[in-house]
Amino acid sequence: MTIVLDFGLIVDTYFIVAIRPIMSQVLLTLFQQSGNAKGTLRERVCNTLRNAILDGALKEGQKLPSSRVLAADLQVSRITAEAAYAQLEAEGYLQRMMGRGTYVALQMNKPMPARKTTGQLRLSQRGSMIVKTGGCRDPESPLPFAAGTPDLRAFPLKVWKQITAQQLRTQGEKLLGYGDPQGYLPLREAVARYVGQTRGVNCDAQQVIVLTSSQQALQLIATLLIDNGDNVWMEEPGYSGARNAFISAGASLIPVSVDKCGLLPERTLPVPRLTYLTPSHQYPTGVPLSLERRLALLEMAHRTRSWIIEDDYDSEFHYDGQPMPSMQGLDRHGNVPYIVTFSKALFPSLRLAYLIVPAALVAAFTKARTVYDGHCAQLTQAVTAEFILQGYFASHIRYMRQLYRSRRDWLLLQIEQNLSHFATPQPAGGGLQLAIWLPVGQEKELTRQAQKLGVITPGLAAQYQTATALRDGWLLGFSALTPGEITQAVVQLGKIRLT
Amino acid sequence: MTIVLDFGLIVDTYFIVAIRPIMSQVLLTLFQQSGNAKGTLRERVCNTLRNAILDGALKEGQKLPSSRVLAADLQVSRITAEAAYAQLEAEGYLQRMMGRGTYVALQMNKPMPARKTTGQLRLSQRGSMIVKTGGCRDPESPLPFAAGTPDLRAFPLKVWKQITAQQLRTQGEKLLGYGDPQGYLPLREAVARYVGQTRGVNCDAQQVIVLTSSQQALQLIATLLIDNGDNVWMEEPGYSGARNAFISAGASLIPVSVDKCGLLPERTLPVPRLTYLTPSHQYPTGVPLSLERRLALLEMAHRTRSWIIEDDYDSEFHYDGQPMPSMQGLDRHGNVPYIVTFSKALFPSLRLAYLIVPAALVAAFTKARTVYDGHCAQLTQAVTAEFILQGYFASHIRYMRQLYRSRRDWLLLQIEQNLSHFATPQPAGGGLQLAIWLPVGQEKELTRQAQKLGVITPGLAAQYQTATALRDGWLLGFSALTPGEITQAVVQLGKIRLT
Numbered sequence: 002m003t004i005v006l007d008f009g010l011i012v013d014t015y016f017i018v019a020i021r022p023i024m025s026q027v028l029l030t031l032f033q034q035s036g037n038a039k040g041t042l043r044e045r046v047c048n049t050l051r052n053a054i055l056d057g058a059l060k061e062g063q064k065l066p067s068s069r070v071l072a073a074d075l076q077v078s079r080i081t082a083e084a085a086y087a088q089l090e091a092e093g094y095l096q097r098m099m100g101r102g103t104y105v106a107l108q109m110n111k112p113m114p115a116r117k118t119t120g121q122l123r124l125s126q127r128g129s130m131i132v133k134t135g136g137c138r139d140p141e142s143p144l145p146f147a148a149g150t151p152d153l154r155a156f157p158l159k160v161w162k163q164i165t166a167q168q169l170r171t172q173g174e175k176l177l178g179y180g181d182p183q184g185y186l187p188l189r190e191a192v193a194r195y196v197g198q199t200r201g202v203n204c205d206a207q208q209v210i211v212l213t214s215s216q217q218a219l220q221l222i223a224t225l226l227i228d229n230g231d232n233v234w235m236e237e238p239g240y241s242g243a244r245n246a247f248i249s250a251g252a253s254l255i256p257v258s259v260d261k262c263g264l265l266p267e268r269t270l271p272v273p274r275l276t277y278l279t280p281s282h283q284y285p286t287g288v289p290l291s292l293e294r295r296l297a298l299l300e301m302a303h304r305t306r307s308w309i310i311e312d313d314y315d316s317e318f319h320y321d322g323q324p325m326p327s328m329q330g331l332d333r334h335g336n337v338p339y340i341v342t343f344s345k346a347l348f349p350s351l352r353l354a355y356l357i358v359p360a361a362l363v364a365a366f367t368k369a370r371t372v373y374d375g376h377c378a379q380l381t382q383a384v385t386a387e388f389i390l391q392g393y394f395a396s397h398i399r400y401m402r403q404l405y406r407s408r409r410d411w412l413l414l415q416i417e418q419n420l421s422h423f424a425t426p427q428p429a430g431g432g433l434q435l436a437i438w439l440p441v442g443q444e445k446e447l448t449r450q451a452q453k454l455g456v457i458t459p460g461l462a463a464q465y466q467t468a469t470a471l472r473d474g475w476l477l478g479f480s481a482l483t484p485g486e487i488t489q490a491v492v493q494l495g496k497i498r499l500t
Numbered sequence: 501m502t503i504v505l506d507f508g509l510i511v512d513t514y515f516i517v518a519i520r521p522i523m524s525q526v527l528l529t530l531f532q533q534s535g536n537a538k539g540t541l542r543e544r545v546c547n548t549l550r551n552a553i554l555d556g557a558l559k560e561g562q563k564l565p566s567s568r569v570l571a572a573d574l575q576v577s578r579i580t581a582e583a584a585y586a587q588l589e590a591e592g593y594l595q596r597m598m599g600r601g602t603y604v605a606l607q608m609n610k611p612m613p614a615r616k617t618t619g620q621l622r623l624s625q626r627g628s629m630i631v632k633t634g635g636c637r638d639p640e641s642p643l644p645f646a647a648g649t650p651d652l653r654a655f656p657l658k659v660w661k662q663i664t665a666q667q668l669r670t671q672g673e674k675l676l677g678y679g680d681p682q683g684y685l686p687l688r689e690a691v692a693r694y695v696g697q698t699r700g701v702n703c704d705a706q707q708v709i710v711l712t713s714s715q716q717a718l719q720l721i722a723t724l725l726i727d728n729g730d731n732v733w734m735e736e737p738g739y740s741g742a743r744n745a746f747i748s749a750g751a752s753l754i755p756v757s758v759d760k761c762g763l764l765p766e767r768t769l770p771v772p773r774l775t776y777l778t779p780s781h782q783y784p785t786g787v788p789l790s791l792e793r794r795l796a797l798l799e800m801a802h803r804t805r806s807w808i809i810e811d812d813y814d815s816e817f818h819y820d821g822q823p824m825p826s827m828q829g830l831d832r833h834g835n836v837p838y839i840v841t842f843s844k845a846l847f848p849s850l851r852l853a854y855l856i857v858p859a860a861l862v863a864a865f866t867k868a869r870t871v872y873d874g875h876c877a878q879l880t881q882a883v884t885a886e887f888i889l890q891g892y893f894a895s896h897i898r899y900m901r902q903l904y905r906s907r908r909d910w911l912l913l914q915i916e917q918n919l920s921h922f923a924t925p926q927p928a929g930g931g932l933q934l935a936i937w938l939p940v941g942q943e944k945e946l947t948r949q950a951q952k953l954g955v956i957t958p959g960l961a962a963q964y965q966t967a968t969a970l971r972d973g974w975l976l977g978f979s980a981l982t983p984g985e986i987t988q989a990v991v992q993l994g995k996i997r998l999t
Contacts, residue, residue, distance in 0.1 A: 040697045048700070055830070092824045093791035107791060113832050116702065120834025120858025123805065125749075128724035128864060136867030139678035139874060153673035162668070169661070174652035177847035179638035198539045201547070203615065213712065217873035224748075225627035245871045249723075250624075292592035292606060306622065325591045331554070333612050335619025348676035350878040352851075359619025365627060368635030372744045374716035375638060378877070379849040 024066060025074040027058065032075050042077055046085040049075075054094050054105055057112025065095065065103045127249065134245040137216060139349065145490035146477035147457045149315075149433025151345050153481070155404060160393055161384065168383045176380040183367045184211025184355070185382035191389040192355050200316060201326030202339060202357060210356045210366050211377050215314060215342040218356040219243050221369055222275075222338060223250035225362075226308055231274040236264055238464035238472070240284045243277045243312065256466045259283055261428075263290030264298070275308040281316040281324045285436050285464050285476045287428045295328050302336040311339045317346045317398045318480075319431035320406040335359030343385065345433060346398060353377060353385055405433065405480045412479045412487050419495035423447065424475075433480035436461065440499065444473035447497055454493040523565060524573040526557065531574050541576055545584040548574075553593050553604055556611025564594065564602045626748065633744040636715060638848065644989035645976035646956045648814075648932025650844050652980070654903060659892055660883065667882045675879040682866045683710025683854070684881035690888040691854050699815060700825030701838060701856060709855045709865050710876050714813060714841040717855040718742050720868055721774075721837060722749035724861075725807055730773040735763055737963035737971070739783045742776045742811065755965045758782055760927075762789030763797070774807040780815040780823045784935050784963050784975045786927045794827050801835040810838045816845045816897045817979075818930035819905040834858030842884065844932060845897060850880055904932065904979045911978045911986050918994035922946065923974075932979035935960065939998065943972035946996055953992040 032049045040048070053059045065086075066074065072082035086103055089095045096106035124132065143150060168176060183189070189209040196202035212218050219242060227233065229251035235244055237256035247254060255273065257266050263283055264276075276298065280290035290298075302309045311328045329339040342354040358366055370376070388394050409429055416424055416437065423443070427436040439447055444460050451458040461474035479487060531548045539547070552558045564585075565573065571581035585602055588594045595605035623631065642649060667675060682688070688708040695701035711717050718741060726732065728750035734743055736755035746753060754772065756765050762782055763775075775797065779789035789797075801808045810827045828838040841853040857865055869875070887893050908928055915923055915936065922942070926935040938946055943959050950957040960973035978986060 044697070051825075088822055091821055107795075109795075113830075116832050117834060120860040121805075122860045122864065123807075124724055124864055125727040125730070127727070127749075128868070131724070131868045131871055132864045134867070134871060136681070136870040137874070138870065139681075143677070150677060153676045156673060156676060158668065158673065158676075162665075166661075169657065174655060174657065174847075177652045177655060177657075177849050178642070178649060179843075179848045182635070182638075198543070213873045216871070220872050225623055225630070228624040228626070231624070242871075249868075249871050250626075296606075296608075306620075308622075322590055323587055326550075331612075333615050335616060348673075349678045350676050352874075352877045361619040361621045365621065365623055365631045368633070369627070369630045369748075371635040371637065372630055372633060372715070372741075372748050373719050374712045374873070375636070375851075378851045378880070381877070 025070070028053065028066075028071070029074055031058070043081050043084050043088070046071075046075060046077060046081060047088055050085065050089055051092075051094060054107050055109065055113040057109055059105045061105050061108040063105045065105065067102065127251070130251070131245075131249045134248050137242045137245055142457065143481045144457055145482050145486055146434075146459070146475070146479065148459050148476060149345070149478035150481050151348060151401070151433070152404065153348055155401060156348055157393065157397060161388065164384050164387045164391070164393075165380070168380065168387060172383065176383055178379070180376040180379040180382070182371045182376045183363070184209060184377065185379055185386060187390070188382045188386035189355075191386045193357075195389060195394070196327070196339075196341065196357065200313065200324075201330035203330050203332075204339075204357045208357050208360055208363060210358065210363065210370065211382060212354050212356055212370070213352040213374070213377055214344065215312060215340050215354045216242050216246065217373070218338075218340045218354060219246035219310075219312075220249070221356070221366055221373065222308075222310055223247050223252065225365055225369055226275055227252045228274075232271050234264075234266065234270070234273040234276040235466060236277065236279065236283060237466055237470050238285055238461060239277065239466070240279065240312065240314075241464060243310075244466060247275075247277070254466060256470060258470065259286055259288060261288055263288050263294050265294070266298075266301075272305045273307050275310060276302065277310045277312065278328070279312050279314060280328050281313055282319070282431045284312075284314065284432075285434070285461060287430065287432060287436055289325060289428075289430065290328075292325070295325075295331055299328065299332050299334075299336070302332075303334045307336070309337045311337050313339060313341050315345050315432045316341070318402055318405050318433060320402065320409060321430045324431060329357065335361065338362070346394070346401075347385065347388075351381055351385065353381060408479050408482060408484065408487065409435065411484045412477070412491070415488055415491035419491050420497075423497065423499055427474075434476050434478040436476050437474055439473040439475065441473055443499070444475070446500060448475070450497045451494055454496055456490050456493050458494070524569070527552065527565075527570070528573055530557070542580050542583050542587070545570075545574060545576060545580060546587055549584065549588055550591075550593060553606050554608065554612040556608055558604050560604050560607040562604045564604065566601065626750070629750070630744075630748045633747050636741045636744055641956065642980045643956055644981055644985055645933075645958070645974070645978065647958050647975060648844070648977035648979050650847060650900070650932070650979060651903065652847055654900060655847055656892065656896060660887065663883050663886045663890070663892075664879070667879065667886060671882065675882055677878070679875040679878040679881070681870045681875045682862070683708060683876065684878055684885060686889070687881045687885035688854075690885045692856075694888060694893070695826070695838075695840065695856070699812065699823075700829035702829050702831075703838075703856045707856050707859055707862060709857065709862065709869065710881060711853050711855055711869070712851040712873070712876055713843065714811060714839050714853045715741050715745065716872070717837075717839045717853060718745035718809075718811075719748070720855070720865055720872065721807075721809060722746050722751065724864055724868055725774055726751045727773075731770050733763075733765065733769070733772040733775040734965060735776065735778065735782060736965055736969050737784055737960060738776065738965070739778060739811065739813075740963060742809075743965060746774075746776070753965060755969060757969060758785055758787060760787055762787050762793050764793070765797075765800075771804045772806050774809060775801065776809045776811065777827070778811050778813060779827050780812055781818070781930045783811075783813065783931075784933070784960060786929065786931060786935055788824060788927075788929065789827075791824070794824075794830055798827065798831050798833075798835070801831075802833045806835070808836045810836050812838060812840050814844050814931045815840070817901055817904055817932060819901065819908060820929045823930060828856065834860065837861070845893070845900075846884065846887075850884065852876060852880060852884055907978050907981060907983065907986065908934065910983045911976070911990070914987055914990040918990050919996075922996065922998055923993075926973075933975050933977040935975050936973055938972040938974065940972055942998070943974070945999060947974070949996045950993055953995055955989050955992050957993070 068082040072079040189206040193206045223246040227250040233247045233252040329337040339357040425438040458475045465471045567581040571578040688705040692705045722745040726749040732751040828836040838856040924937040957974045964970045
C-alpha cells in the first residue's frame with residue numbers, strides 16, 4: 002500500500018491543526034499494521050516511520066507531529082516517541098530543528114518498490130560447476146543400510162565429557178580463543194606419533210595440518226595443486242566427495258578402472274597431475290592396492306612430477322590382519338599428501354581430520370586454510386589430543402574393530418543364507434560398508450523393491466563417473482547396526498523377487 | 501646404507517649353513533638400527549625386512565631364514581617372527597612355500613632411493629595467488645593492543661557447560677552424528693528471529709546458512725558469485741580477510757575510498773559485480789555508512805545486477821545509541837547476502853558464523869558447503885541455539901557492551917591525557933578496536949618505538965590495498981583489556997618521542 006501525502010508547502014498553523022488528524026490516522030494505520038512485527042515498541046514506531054518514508058508516504062521536508070502528539074496518536078509513551086525520533090534522526094531519516102519541529106530529511110527520488118527478496122541465481126562459472134556436482138551427501142540416516150556411519154551408541158561419551166571438563170578446568174578460556182591455523186600442537190604431535198606407529202607414515206608434527214574434514218583436505222588439495230584442465234586420475238568406481246572437490250577446481254577427471262589388485266592404469270592414459278587413491282581399502286569396492294602397483298604408481302608420480310593423494314579413510318577398521326602400511330611411508334620423494342578423518346574413528350560431528358603433507362607444502366596449505374576458514378575449534382582439538390594420549394583412542398579403536406568385525410561376519414552370513422540368489426559380496430577386509438554386486442541391469446529394479454520393503458540400499462551407480470563402466474551393485478553400511486537390525490533388514494531383502 | 505647380498509642361486513645346504521650367519525648378521529644389524537623406531541616388536545621386524553627388500557639388500561627369489569632361526573637371530577619370540585612373515589606375505593613382500601621356505605617375492609627393478617620427503621612446492625596458479633595474499637591472521641595475542649578479541653575472562657563458561665551437559669543429556673549421541681549442511685534448524689530459527697528483531701534483517705530460517713566463520717562465508721561468496729577478472733569494490737582501507745577471499749577467486753579488486761559518511765564511489769569507477777561493505781561500523785575506520793549512501797548503493801546494485809555483501813561483524817557492540825538497521829533490511833531486490841560471526845559475540849573457537857542469503861541462492865550455497873567441508877559441529881550449534889533461546893545471549897551481549905563501552909571510554913581518556921601530541925582517535929561508536937591516525941609518514945617509526953616499549957600496535961597500513969591512499973595509523977584492540985592494562989600500555993606509549 003502506498004499512500005502519498007504531500008503537505009510539504011503547508012506551514013500555516015490553521016491548516017496544520019486541520020490536517021493533523023489525517024497524518025495521525027495514516028501513521029496509526031501503518032503502526033497498527035506492524036502489530037505482528039517483532040521487536041520493541043520503539044522499534045515498531047521506528048519501522049513505521051522508516052517504511053512510510055522509504056515507501057514515499059512521507060516526503061522530504063514534510064513536518065511530522067511533535068513527539069507528544071505522536072505518543073498520543075499511537076498510544077505509546079512520550080519517552081518511546083522521543084527515542085524513536087532521536088534514533089531516526091541519528092540514522093538520517095529525520096531532522097529536528099529546535100523550536101520548529103521534526104521534518105523528513107531523506108530525499109527519495111522514487112519510492113522503494115515492494116520487497117522481492119527471493120533474489121536471482123546469478124552464479125559464477127565455478128559456482129555453476131560446483132552446483133552441478135550435486136554436492137556431497139553425508140550419510141544422514143542410521144537406518145539399514147544407509148552408508149557407513151560409526152555406531153555412536155558405542156562411543157565412550159562419559160570419558161569424553163570427563164576429558165572435556167578436565168581440559169576446561171586446566172586450560173580454561175585459553176581454549177575459547179583463536180587457535181593455530183595449522184592445528185593445536187599437542188594434537189599434531191599425538192597424530193604424528195600415532196600414524197607413524199600404526200600406519201608407517203613418515204612425518205613429524207610440523208607436517209600435520211588439522212582440518213575439519215577429509216572433504217576440506219580434498220578441497221584445499223584441489224585448489225592448491227590443480228589448475229583448470231589438469232588431469233586427475235580417479236578410481237572408477239571411486240569416492241564422489243573427492244570427485245566433486247576436483248571438479249570444483251576445474252580438473253579434467255580421468256576414470257581409471259579398478260581390478261582385484263586395485264587401480265589398473267592403461268599405458269595409453271594421459272599423464273596425471275594428481276592421482277586420488279584409497280589404497281588401504283578401495284572405496285567402494287573394498288580392494289586393497291597391491292604392493293607392486295603401489296611401487297609402480299609412486300615411481301610414475303616421481304617420473305611425471307605428479308601428486309598421489311592417499312585417502313586412508315577407514316584404515317583403523319581392518320578385520321583380517323593388519324592393513325598394509327601407508328603409501329606415504331613407501332614414498333621417497335615427498336609426492337604423497339595423506340588424509341585421515343576422525344569422523345569414523347570418533348564421531349562425525351567432531352569436525353576433525355588431518356592432512357599430512359611434504360614439508361615444502363606446509364606453509365602454503367596453512368595460509369590457504371586461513372583464507373578458507375581460519376582454524377579448528379581449540380577445545381575439541383585439545384580433548385581429542387588427550388583422548389589419544391591417555392590411551393582411550395587406541396582402546397576405543399580396538400573395541401570398535403571387534404564390534405564391526407562381528408557385524409560384518411553376521412551380515413555376510415545373513416547374505417549367504419538369504420540373498421545368495423542375487424547378491425555377490427565383494428572383499429570386505431575392512432570398513433564400515435560392504436559392496437555387493439547385483440545381476441547386470443538389475444540395480445534400479447532391486448533398489449526399488451528394497452525401498453518398498455523398507456530397506457535403504459545405496460546404489461553403486463553413484464560412485465561411477467562414466468555410465469559405460471557402471472557395475473550394478475549396492476554399498477551396504479553395516480557398522481551402526483546391531484545383529485538384530487541386520488537380520489531383520491536382510492530377511493526383508495530376501496523377499497525380493499528377480500524378474 | 502645399502503648392503504647388497506646376492507644369494508639367489510645358492511641352494512646347496514652346505515652353503516646355506518655357511519652363509520646363514522652372514523644373512524643373520526645383516527638382518528640383525530638392520531634390526532638393531534631400527535631400535536629407536538616406534539611401534540611393536542613385530543612392526544620393527546616387519547619394517548626391517550620391508551626396508552631390506554625396498555633398499556635392494558634382499559632381492560627377489562632370495563631365501564630367508566626360517567621363522568625359528570629368524571627369532572633366534574633377532575632375539576624375538578617365534579610367534580613374533582611368524583607373525584611378521586605372515587604379515588609380509590599378505591602385503592606381497594614375501595612368498596612362503598610349504599616345506600620349501602620363505603622367499604623374497606617383490607621384484608625391485610632398482611632399489612628405492614633414500615628418503616627425501618621435504619617434497620617440492622608445485623602449486624597451481626590459484627594456489628600461488630592464495631599464498632601470495634599472505635593468508636589471514638587472526639589476532640593471536642590478548643596483549644595490548646593486538647586487534648580486537650572478545651574478553652574471554654568474562655564469558656559465562658559455567659552456563660555454557662550447563663547447557664552443553666543438558667543438550668547431551670536430552671539429545672545424546674544424535675548430536676555426535678552428521679548434521680544438516682545448511683545448519684542445525686533450531687539455531688537457524690533462533691538466528692533469524694534475533695537478526696529480525698535487532699538488526700531489521702528480513703529473512704526466515706530457510707535463508708540462514710550456518711558456517712564456521714565469516715571467512716568461510718566470504719570464501720563461499722567469492723567462489724560462487726565471482727568469476728576470474730570480475731570487478732569487486734572494496735572499502736579502502738578495508739578488511740584484509742575479505743580482500744584475500746576475493747583475490748583467491750581471481751577478482752579484480754577496485755579500492756573505493758571511505759570518508760566520514762562511509763564508502764564514496766567516484767562516478768568513473770567500472771561497474772562492480774560485487775561490493776563488499778561493513779556498513780554498521782566500517783572496518784577499520786569505524787565510520788557508519790550514511791542512509792543516503794546505503795540507498796544509492798542498493799539502487800546501484802539493482803541497476804547493475806550486482807551483489808552487495810554486508811559484513812555486520814560487530815554490530816552487537818555499538819556504544820552510543822542503536823546502530824542503524826542492516827542494509828539487508830533496506831534491500832528490496834534480494835541483492836544483499838548478510839554475514840555475522842559469533843567469534844566476537846561469543847568466542848572465537850566456537851567456530852560458528854552465519855550467512856543469510858536471498859532464497860534463490862540457498863541451495864547453491866548449501867551444496868557448495870558440502871563440497872567444501874560438510875557441515876558444522878552439531879553439539880556447538882545446539883548449545884548456541886539454547887544459549888540464545890534461554891535469553892543468555894541477549895544478556896551476555898548487554899553485559900559485554902557495557903564492559904567494552906567503559907573500556908573504550910577509558911582508552912579515549914587515556915589517549916587524550918597521554919598521547920594527544922601524536923594520536924588522533926577516529927569515530928569509535930562501536931567495535932572492539934579503535935583506529936587512530938598518526939602524523940603523516942610516522943607509522944613505521946612510532947610502531948618501532950612502541951614495540952621497544954613492549955606494546956603491540958597493529959598498523960593501519962596492512963588494511964590498505966594501494967600504497968597511495970595509505971594513511972598512517974594504528975588499530976588498537978581494547979576489548980580484552982582491563983582499565984589497568986589499558987592505562988599501563990598507554991602510559992608506555994606516552995614515552996614515544998616524535999622525530
